[in-house]
Amino acid sequence: MNESTAPSPPTSIDSFYADEYDGQVRRAYLMLGDLGAAHDAVHDAFAAVISRWASIEAPGPYLNRCVLNACRDRARADARTTVGAVPELAAPAAPLRAELWELLDDLPFRQRAALVLRYYEGRTEREIAELLGVRPGTVGPLITRGLRRLRRSLR
Amino acid sequence: MKLDELEDELRLLFAERAADVTGPRPAPPRHLVDAGAIAHTTEVESDRRRRVLVVAAAVVAIAVLATTLVALRPTEERLLPAGPSGPLFVLPAEGPITQARMFNSLEVDEDEDLRVLTVARPVGGGALEDFVQIWIGGLRPTFEGSGERTVLELANVAIEAEIGAWQVGTGYAGEVDGVPVAIEVADVDEPELRSVLADVELSDGSARLVDGSDYVTAGQYAPPEQVTFATTMALDVSAQRWVFTGELSDDSLLSNMIGWHRAEPIRVRGRDGWLLTSPLWRNAIRWQETDRHYLQVSAPVEPDELAAFVEELRVVEAAEWLAATGGVLVNELPAGDDGPLFLLPQAGSTAAVSSVRAVDDVIVRTTWQRHRTYFPRTALGVADAVTIGVVQGPPRSGGEPVSIRFANRTIEFVASSPIPDALTVLEAPLGEDRLVVRSPAALDELTDVLAEIIVDADGWSRSEDGSRFGMLRSRDDPVDDIAVAGTEVDLVVEGVDVTLTTTEVATQPRALLGDAVVDAELISVLGRPAWTATTDEGTSLAWRETQRQSVLLSGDVPLDTLLRVATDLEEVDPSTWLAATGG
Numbered sequence: 001m002n003e004s005t006a007p008s009p010p011t012s013i014d015s016f017y018a019d020e021y022d023g024q025v026r027r028a029y030l031m032l033g034d035l036g037a038a039h040d041a042v043h044d045a046f047a048a049v050i051s052r053w054a055s056i057e058a059p060g061p062y063l064n065r066c067v068l069n070a071c072r073d074r075a076r077a078d079a080r081t082t083v084g085a086v087p088e089l090a091a092p093a094a095p096l097r098a099e100l101w102e103l104l105d106d107l108p109f110r111q112r113a114a115l116v117l118r119y120y121e122g123r124t125e126r127e128i129a130e131l132l133g134v135r136p137g138t139v140g141p142l143i144t145r146g147l148r149r150l151r152r153s154l155r
Numbered sequence: 156m157k158l159d160e161l162e163d164e165l166r167l168l169f170a171e172r173a174a175d176v177t178g179p180r181p182a183p184p185r186h187l188v189d190a191g192a193i194a195h196t197t198e199v200e201s202d203r204r205r206r207v208l209v210v211a212a213a214v215v216a217i218a219v220l221a222t223t224l225v226a227l228r229p230t231e232e233r234l235l236p237a238g239p240s241g242p243l244f245v246l247p248a249e250g251p252i253t254q255a256r257m258f259n260s261l262e263v264d265e266d267e268d269l270r271v272l273t274v275a276r277p278v279g280g281g282a283l284e285d286f287v288q289i290w291i292g293g294l295r296p297t298f299e300g301s302g303e304r305t306v307l308e309l310a311n312v313a314i315e316a317e318i319g320a321w322q323v324g325t326g327y328a329g330e331v332d333g334v335p336v337a338i339e340v341a342d343v344d345e346p347e348l349r350s351v352l353a354d355v356e357l358s359d360g361s362a363r364l365v366d367g368s369d370y371v372t373a374g375q376y377a378p379p380e381q382v383t384f385a386t387t388m389a390l391d392v393s394a395q396r397w398v399f400t401g402e403l404s405d406d407s408l409l410s411n412m413i414g415w416h417r418a419e420p421i422r423v424r425g426r427d428g429w430l431l432t433s434p435l436w437r438n439a440i441r442w443q444e445t446d447r448h449y450l451q452v453s454a455p456v457e458p459d460e461l462a463a464f465v466e467e468l469r470v471v472e473a474a475e476w477l478a479a480t481g482g483v484l485v486n487e488l489p490a491g492d493d494g495p496l497f498l499l500p501q502a503g504s505t506a507a508v509s510s511v512r513a514v515d516d517v518i519v520r521t522t523w524q525r526h527r528t529y530f531p532r533t534a535l536g537v538a539d540a541v542t543i544g545v546v547q548g549p550p551r552s553g554g555e556p557v558s559i560r561f562a563n564r565t566i567e568f569v570a571s572s573p574i575p576d577a578l579t580v581l582e583a584p585l586g587e588d589r590l591v592v593r594s595p596a597a598l599d600e601l602t603d604v605l606a607e608i609i610v611d612a613d614g615w616s617r618s619e620d621g622s623r624f625g626m627l628r629s630r631d632d633p634v635d636d637i638a639v640a641g642t643e644v645d646l647v648v649e650g651v652d653v654t655l656t657t658t659e660v661a662t663q664p665r666a667l668l669g670d671a672v673v674d675a676e677l678i679s680v681l682g683r684p685a686w687t688a689t690t691d692e693g694t695s696l697a698w699r700e701t702q703r704q705s706v707l708l709s710g711d712v713p714l715d716t717l718l719r720v721a722t723d724l725e726e727v728d729p730s731t732w733l734a735a736t737g738g
Contacts, residue, residue, distance in 0.1 A: 030169050
């Protein structure tokens, strides 16, 4: 998650993994709403990165894309499938936030991802666009739409 | 709720939820601090609060880490027995297995806290040039590679991975006598795992099952230089093992096979088959119809019930299946003596054949619905998930309303052909609108289409005259492929015909707003379907008043502003407009 701030490449896979894993899981969890799926997505992403380790010049950005792609794929799959309910993390939250957390599941993946990147990671629209693989002009509408949909649902 | 309040709540929500994820904390995100509090404090106070939070988080993290390390610290270790060239593992003598260690040519610091059973390659000495996989907590290999350096790195990586892996399934892989082998040990307790580790002797280059109630699948992989899984699978019933040969084109097959951690050979309809049990609450019966085809029925029900259901099925040929479903296959199915066989429910059965997918092998997935249970994930379905849904309730004749479960929602449909032959033609009674889906096959593509519809279900809006309108959008480009919100718009997606009929007309956004549109959304403006669009220059709002006239508002302003302007507009007829403007 550090392609913007960590220009020096990691020296080894394990240090790279140690640096990135937890943050990526958090990101994936917020985007997917399921911790197990988040771990799987990040594992998949690391598997992809490690398999190309020798040829990747900047593994951080590559991992970011892999994680986002993995999350997107899982989100799509989840939209088509329903597996047995996975126990939620024990996270007592304010009723409003608990409702928000549920409502996030109804957002299309890109909208949710954009919200996470903006309001959790504090990224700029340009950064979000790079991560999501969209044009910068698309990010604003994605966020606006996500917020609008949440507001509408909250009413 | 105001927008800024919502934004603050989202920041707090994300921070809270992210904090739920256990493990060492990464650098705190930029918006961890309560935005509401910031509004009432000075910057200094905010910084102080931030520092306090960071320090507190660090203290908690250290405490958690220390507790974890203590809990995971190995107790007295013992060496498990192994074959002459078999793997050697060191496991804690007591307590849950939290570590296993490679020996011989891998020199692992014994003080390291290995949490994941990794790879064994104890044979011989010398350089380690094995194909290695490490399975962590899922049904797919998490890491793979070859070479001594990689092995060490991967082992270190594995060390860092969560031990939660054991909850579902964990495996190990390595090379034994020159043959890379992966074994999954899923959902077993400590004695069982010890038994597995002790009994699996792989000196002959293959895997041997462990006696006992638990079943260990073993895959014989391709040579290391291929490092691939197989699409062609040979089910060796006599040896009670899965053997994978060939090259990779779909590793989900292997993942899936290994995902079944318990298998018992049974007779299915006079054929050798397997009763499979997954840690994911599924049971399945799978058997081989021909050398090339496998049939599988799976459901979250008891095996006996599943077996009874299988017996009710009848095998039909492709032509009969097609005739029954009225379908046209997108992909050419193989024919001839080795051609596909399909399962259809017996007359009166409430089961529904949900999908047929032509891949290298034809796999028939039969969806279980006797319990009206949505069973989304077929037994082969790591990457498939082709089941659209299960028709709820008894069989229906055409024209009766039914509902299906799809994407965790219940959708009302009118089936224009009898259920259970449904899911070939479905019509959605969305007011005046009808969603027609025709596809007996390639349901994965169809599912994609439907998923988009469902995902955008909230986008279905009702105009003032009661009609509804909506849109389909492509997953990849939300603008280019928007082809709906018109009358009789046909969208063909890889051979799947999806027809959406609406009573209102809304032209595609780029036709109204120009090529600069980068994103668009269909909304209702003054009771009409309209597009909001974003361009590099700002926001636009457009709708079609008649077949020939469109209204466009645009500006570098927020959409809300445009909407207010639109709402304030006065409808005038052309002559009034001309008089007012002198045009």
